Structure formats: structure tokens, C-alpha cells
Amino acid sequence: MPNKTKVDWGAYLYLMPVVAILVAFHVLPIFYSLAVSFYEWDLIGSPEFVGANNYKQLFHDPMFFKSIWNTIKYAVISVPLSILLSMGIAILLNNPIKGIGVYRTIYFIPVITSINAVAIVWNFIYHPDFGLLNKILSWFGTDPVAWLQDPDWALPAIIFMSVWKGLGHNIIIFLAGLQNIPKHLYEAARIDGASRWQQFRHITWPLLSPTTFFIFTMSTIGSFQVFSQVYMMTPRGGPLKSTMVVVYYLYRKAFEQFEFGYALAMAFVLFMVIFACTLFNKLYLEKKVHYS
Amino acid sequence: MNEIKHPEYIPVHVMLILGAIFMLFPFIWMVSTSFKSQDEILSTTKDIVLLPDSIRPEFFNGPEEKERIERKKADAKRWEEEQAKPESERDRKVRKPFQWLDNYTYALTAQPFYRFFLNTIFVTITVTSVSLFFASLAAYAFAFFKFPLKDTIFMMILGTMMLPQQALLIPNYIFLSKIHWVNTYMALTVPWLASAYAVFFLRQFFMQLPRDLFDAAVIDGCTRFQFYYKIALPLCKPPMVTLAIFTFLSNWNAFVWPLIVTNDTNLRVIQVGLSYFSSEAGTRWGPLMAASTMTILPxxxxxxxxxxxFVESQATSGMKE
Known part of the structure; x- marks a missing residue:
């Protein structure tokens, strides 16, 4: 077997395009941006070294804390809401019924459409005077709400739309998880006279927990990076900056006010927050996950 | 019938159908609004009117709709009368009555949307084809070749998937502006031509191909590149199709990166064009819904x-036992 030991030097040629682009646009920029976060720089003048000043300034910036707080609110409401709804729908879809393919197709449609187009549609649905939502609420005698212009409702309105948009994705993953649970467990439980709730509590919930954990972790990371819908639905951070989230604040600092060093310092703090969250999930929450 | 034998599933269907309506209705509303005149859109009726005036059977019209249609007919008559006059005598205040496709023509002429579509199609097809080609080359090398630092390089590629995307936007922008790539097609395509995920995904499939097949082909005088494009690649068609679809989707919907690296109208992709149109059109919901419909439809x-x-690709996998 001569080619068991022979080195294929040509391999590097095959790897070159991918590795070159990844190094240029993914690996080096990380080190570069860590360096820039210690400078004050508007990209035109020469960068000025300011040490940890950008980071210090960040911790005295009320808007930064507001944006963190808004992002946490977004995550804390949208993640559990999406998990609850998509798990419920997936459990319904897991019944031996007809037309599962049709339902799955329909629930998945918002996932493939662009966030910008659906944000425009929801802008119209949320319109105070001609919007669909206020129209429907008026049937029940509710006064019109100025959803996206109301500081109390702007963030919930964006959350609701985002949950709608991402539901199909989580449903598909939950459905795959549910199909891995052996059917005979439910049969045995039924013979023992377990109610539907008991079946859910003692079979579905624990055996589905790896899937739930996966979705929880991924959607928490995703919700810390929310940007497009906020940009499209509430320009300039919304009423009383009630929808100013971290990535949007970062975008404004970098590409509207050209404070690149400051924006990069923010990017690293955001990364640390996401990392800490993921670590907490992994170390603390994963203990409650039931791996068979 | 399963459902008749098991009536306990009827509530399940009811809930699922309600959910399906909730998922679909914004799209139905979008398409419906895209065919409505501004008059119809700004009506404060409490009813949900799905069919636009132009195609709604008379039977469904309430007093408000009847009045509006009468007004429209009068406007149309006025317009015809004005058109019959010689051009110098026409009253310029009389406007052309709304035609059902007007929102689409308005959207297409207000912004060079055709150009945005061409840009998006160009970027999407380039990135999808080239990134899959590059990724398959690398995946092939990882699956079949032996060379020093193989595991290190593979781990490095996997590692890039864990890097924070928002921390990459700014340094990449700085880098592109230094090499004068901001506002070029290069900026829209080149950084996305390498996909760590695609390398990992395709490697998994190449690893499943029997090693003996490779060894036998090489002994028979097949070069490594011939084996790649004549045997390995055709056998991995299903994962390639899956990847192509995912890459296509994410590039068609890409927004933040093109927003940052282009501000030239000629280089705008569809999502960026849509966002500019959204702030420009203000309350012209008809054209906005038309533009959204056109973006989503493909x-x-x-x-x-x-x-x-997807289903077919599952059924016709290349290797037969």
C-alpha cells in the first residue's frame, strides 16, 4: 500500500481558497479588532491609542446599559415564548393525523422569507389607523394602540413579529426530536392509566430536553444579535429608545457616528455576555437535560 | 378515513388550522394590499377586506365600498373626458384612475428595482456556486488526502464558525476600505466565498465514500482531480443540493453586510433597496406591499x-449497497 504513507502535498492547493478567505476575513479581523478597540479612530484620521478608555467609557454610558437591558428583555420574552409555542405545535403535529406535510410547509414559510420584507408587512399590520391588528381589536371594543410608536408596546410588537418569523424553524427541530422518542413508552404509560399531562410531564418533557436545550441555547445567542427587524420597524431606536438593542447601538456608533474603536469595544463586551450566557447554559442548565 | 375513526383528532386539526391561518395571513394581507388603491388602503372600515375593489364581486360590497367604486367610476369618466380634449386644454389636476397593477409599476419605477434584482441574482449565484466549489475542494482534501497539519487546519476552520459575527463586521469593513473594495461587487461576494460550515458538512459525506474506491481509481491511473470531479462530486449531489439551497437563501436574504459595504445605488441588493424604499415611500403601503411581494415571491x-x-435527493442516493 504505497499511498498509505505518501504525503499528498497537492492537498494544500485544494485547501488554499477556503483557508485564504477564512484567514483574511474571519481569523485576522478578530485580532485586528481587539487591537483597534484600544484606539480612538474615525477611520480617516490616524488612530490614537487610548488604552482601556473605550471600555471604561462604555461602563459609564447610560445608553449602552439601556441597550443591554432592552436586549435582555427581548431575549427573556422571545426565547421562552417561541419555545412554548413551537413545542406545542410540534406535539400537535406529532399526532397520527393527515396533512402533516401541508401544515409543516405552511408553518415554515415565514422562515424562508426575508426579514426586511416581513418587517414592512408587519409595519402595516401594526399601523395605528389602518392596521390589521387594531382593526381586529376594535371588534372587541379595544381602543387603537400606536404599537410601534408607543414606548410600552414597541418592543413587545417586535418580539411578537420575531416569534412568528422563527416559529417554523423551531417546530421542525422539535418534530425531529419528538420522532426520536420511542412510541412504546407512551403505549406503556397509557396502559398504566397515565393522563395526557402525565405523559407529557414524565415522557415527552424529559426525553425532549436535549432538543429543548439546543433550541434554547441557539435562540438565546440569536436574540442577543437581533438587528434587522429593529432597524426596519423602529428607526433610531424607537420611541424613548425603547427598542435600542446592543447590535443596533453598535451599528450606529460605527457606521453613523464613526467611533470605530468604541463600537469594537462594545462588540467584545457583547461577545463576552453571549459567551457567559452560553457557558451558564452549558454548566448549569445542561445538568437538567436528560441524555439517554 | 383516519379522522372519522378518531374524532379525538378533530380539535388537533382545529388548532393547527388556526395556527396555519396565523402564519399565512400576513402574506395574504400583503398580496391583497399590493393590489389596492391608496383610497381602499386608507379606509377605516372595521371589516377585513381581502379582495381589492377591481376584482371583488358586487355582491360583497357594503355602502362604503359602493360609494368608493362609484367615485372611482366618476374619476375614470372624468379622466377619459380630459383625454379626449386637445392636450393644451386638459385639466392637469385630473389624475389617471388606479389600475390593479399600479402599485407594482410605481415600485418598479420609484427605485431601480430591476437593477437590485440583477445585483442580488448575480451575487447569490456567484457566492453559491463558487463557495460550494471551494468548500468541496477542501472537504475532498480532508476526506482523502494525507498531509501534515491536517487536523490543525480542520480545527481552525471549525473554530471560525464560533467567532462572533458582529465583531467581524467592523474590522472587515476597515480592511475593505483600506484596499478600496467598499462599493464594489468584490465586497459583496469575496468574503462569503469560503464557508466553514459547507466544508464540515461535505467532508462528512466524502468520508462515507469507500476508501477502496479511491485507491482502486488511483491505481487505475485516475488523477486525484479526476476522481474529485468524475466520481466524488457526482456521488455527493444530494448534500450539494441541500447546501446550495441554504446558501442561496441566506444570500438572497442577506442585509446587514451589503448595507454596510455599499452605498452606491447601482450596487444595492434587493434587501437594501427594500429598506431604502421603505423609508422613502412612507405611507404608500400599496407600493411597499408590492415591493415586498416581489422580494418574497422568488x-x-x-x-x-x-x-x-429534497425528497428526491434522499431517494436517489448515488451509492447502492
Missing amino acids: LVIMYFLAQKQ
């Missing part, structure tokens, strides 16, 4: 086609 069509292809 994806929805592809989705229905691709669904079938």
Missing part, C-alpha cells in the same frame, strides 16, 4: 420546488 417559488428536490 423564494417561495424556489421553496416549493426545492421541497420536492
Whole structure:
């Protein structure tokens, strides 16, 4: 077997395009941006070294804390809401019924459409005077709400739309998880006279927990990076900056006010927050996950 | 019938159908609004009117709708009368009555949307084809070749998937502006031509191909590159199709990166064009819904086609036991 030991030097040629682009646009920029976060720089003048000043300034910036707080609110409401709804729908879809393919197709449609187009549609649905939502609420005698212009409702309105948009994705993953649970467990439980709730509590919930954990972790990371819908639905951070989230604040600092060093310092703090969250999930929450 | 034998599933269907309506209704509302005149859109009626005036049977019209249609007819008559006059005598205040496709023509002429579509199609097809080609080359090397630092390089590629995306936007922008790539097609395509995920995904499939097949082909005088494009690649068609669809979708919907690296109208992709149109059109909901419909439509069509292809690609896997 001569080619068991022979080195294929040509391999590097095959790897070159991918590795070159990844190094240029993914690996080096990380080190570069860590360096820039210690400078004050508007990209035109020469960068000025300011040490940890950008980071210090960040911790005295009320808007930064507001944006963190808004992002946490977004995550804390949208993640559990999406998990609850998509798990419920997936459990319904897991019944031996007809037309599962049709339902799955329909629930998945918002996932493939662009966030910008659906944000425009929801802008119209949320319109105070001609919007669909206020129209429907008026049937029940509710006064019109100025959803996206109301500081109390702007963030919930964006959350609701985002949950709608991402539901199909989580449903598909939950459905795959549910199909891995052996059917005979439910049969045995039924013979023992377990109610539907008991079946859910003692079979579905624990055996589905790896899937739930996966979705929880991924959607928490995703919700810390929310940007497009906020940009499209509430320009300039919304009423009383009630929808100013971290990535949007970062975008404004970098590409509207050209404070690149400051924006990069923010990017690293955001990364640390996401990392800490993921670590907490992994170390603390994963203990409650039931791996068979 | 399963459902008749098991009536306990009827509530399940009811809930699922309600959910399906909730998922679909914004799209139905979008398409419906895109065919309505501004008059119809700004009506404060409490009813949900799905059919636009132009195609609604008279039977469904309430007093408000009847009045509006009468007004429209009068306007149309006025317009015709004005058109009959010689051009110098026409009253310029009389406007052309609304035609059902007017929102679409308005959207297409208010912004060079055709150009945005061409840009998006160009970027999407370039990135999808080239990134899959590059990724398959690398995946092939990882699966079949032996060379020093193989595991290190592979781990490095996997590691890039864990890097924070928002921390990359700014340094990449700085880098591109230093090499004068801001506002070029290079900026829109080149950084996305390498996909760590695609390398990992395709490597898994190449690893499943029997090693003996490779060894036998090489002994028979097949070069490594011939084995790649004549045997390995055709056998990995199903994962390639899956990847192509995912890459296509994410590039068609890409927004933040093109927003940052282009501000030239000629280089705008569809999502950026849509966001500019959204702030420019203000309350002209008809044209806005028309533009959204046009942006979504190619994806929805592809989705229905691709669904079938996913199933087919599962059924006709190249290797037979």
C-alpha cells in the first residue's frame, strides 16, 4: 500500500481558497479588532491609542446599559415564548393525523422569507389607523394602540413579529426530536392509566430536553444579535429608545457616528455576555437535560 | 378515513388550522394590499377586506365600498373626458384612475428595482456556486488526502464558525476600505466565498465514500482531480443540493453586510433597496406591499420546488449497497 504513507502535498492547493478567505476575513479581523478597540479612530484620521478608555467609557454610558437591558428583555420574552409555542405545535403535529406535510410547509414559510420584507408587512399590520391588528381589536371594543410608536408596546410588537418569523424553524427541530422518542413508552404509560399531562410531564418533557436545550441555547445567542427587524420597524431606536438593542447601538456608533474603536469595544463586551450566557447554559442548565 | 375513526383528532386539526391561518395571513394581507388603491388602503372600515375593489364581486360590497367604486367610476369618466380634449386644454389636476397593477409599476419605477434584482441574482449565484466549489475542494482534501497539519487546519476552520459575527463586521469593513473594495461587487461576494460550515458538512459525506474506491481509481491511473470531479462530486449531489439551497437563501436574504459595504445605488441588493424604499415611500403601503411581494415571491417559488428536490435527493442516493 504505497499511498498509505505518501504525503499528498497537492492537498494544500485544494485547501488554499477556503483557508485564504477564512484567514483574511474571519481569523485576522478578530485580532485586528481587539487591537483597534484600544484606539480612538474615525477611520480617516490616524488612530490614537487610548488604552482601556473605550471600555471604561462604555461602563459609564447610560445608553449602552439601556441597550443591554432592552436586549435582555427581548431575549427573556422571545426565547421562552417561541419555545412554548413551537413545542406545542410540534406535539400537535406529532399526532397520527393527515396533512402533516401541508401544515409543516405552511408553518415554515415565514422562515424562508426575508426579514426586511416581513418587517414592512408587519409595519402595516401594526399601523395605528389602518392596521390589521387594531382593526381586529376594535371588534372587541379595544381602543387603537400606536404599537410601534408607543414606548410600552414597541418592543413587545417586535418580539411578537420575531416569534412568528422563527416559529417554523423551531417546530421542525422539535418534530425531529419528538420522532426520536420511542412510541412504546407512551403505549406503556397509557396502559398504566397515565393522563395526557402525565405523559407529557414524565415522557415527552424529559426525553425532549436535549432538543429543548439546543433550541434554547441557539435562540438565546440569536436574540442577543437581533438587528434587522429593529432597524426596519423602529428607526433610531424607537420611541424613548425603547427598542435600542446592543447590535443596533453598535451599528450606529460605527457606521453613523464613526467611533470605530468604541463600537469594537462594545462588540467584545457583547461577545463576552453571549459567551457567559452560553457557558451558564452549558454548566448549569445542561445538568437538567436528560441524555439517554 | 383516519379522522372519522378518531374524532379525538378533530380539535388537533382545529388548532393547527388556526395556527396555519396565523402564519399565512400576513402574506395574504400583503398580496391583497399590493393590489389596492391608496383610497381602499386608507379606509377605516372595521371589516377585513381581502379582495381589492377591481376584482371583488358586487355582491360583497357594503355602502362604503359602493360609494368608493362609484367615485372611482366618476374619476375614470372624468379622466377619459380630459383625454379626449386637445392636450393644451386638459385639466392637469385630473389624475389617471388606479389600475390593479399600479402599485407594482410605481415600485418598479420609484427605485431601480430591476437593477437590485440583477445585483442580488448575480451575487447569490456567484457566492453559491463558487463557495460550494471551494468548500468541496477542501472537504475532498480532508476526506482523502494525507498531509501534515491536517487536523490543525480542520480545527481552525471549525473554530471560525464560533467567532462572533458582529465583531467581524467592523474590522472587515476597515480592511475593505483600506484596499478600496467598499462599493464594489468584490465586497459583496469575496468574503462569503469560503464557508466553514459547507466544508464540515461535505467532508462528512466524502468520508462515507469507500476508501477502496479511491485507491482502486488511483491505481487505475485516475488523477486525484479526476476522481474529485468524475466520481466524488457526482456521488455527493444530494448534500450539494441541500447546501446550495441554504446558501442561496441566506444570500438572497442577506442585509446587514451589503448595507454596510455599499452605498452606491447601482450596487444595492434587493434587501437594501427594500429598506431604502421603505423609508422613502412612507405611507404608500400599496407600493411597499408590492415591493415586498416581489422580494418574497422568488423564494417561495424556489421553496416549493426545492421541497420536492429534497425528497428526491434522499431517494436517489448515488451509492447502492
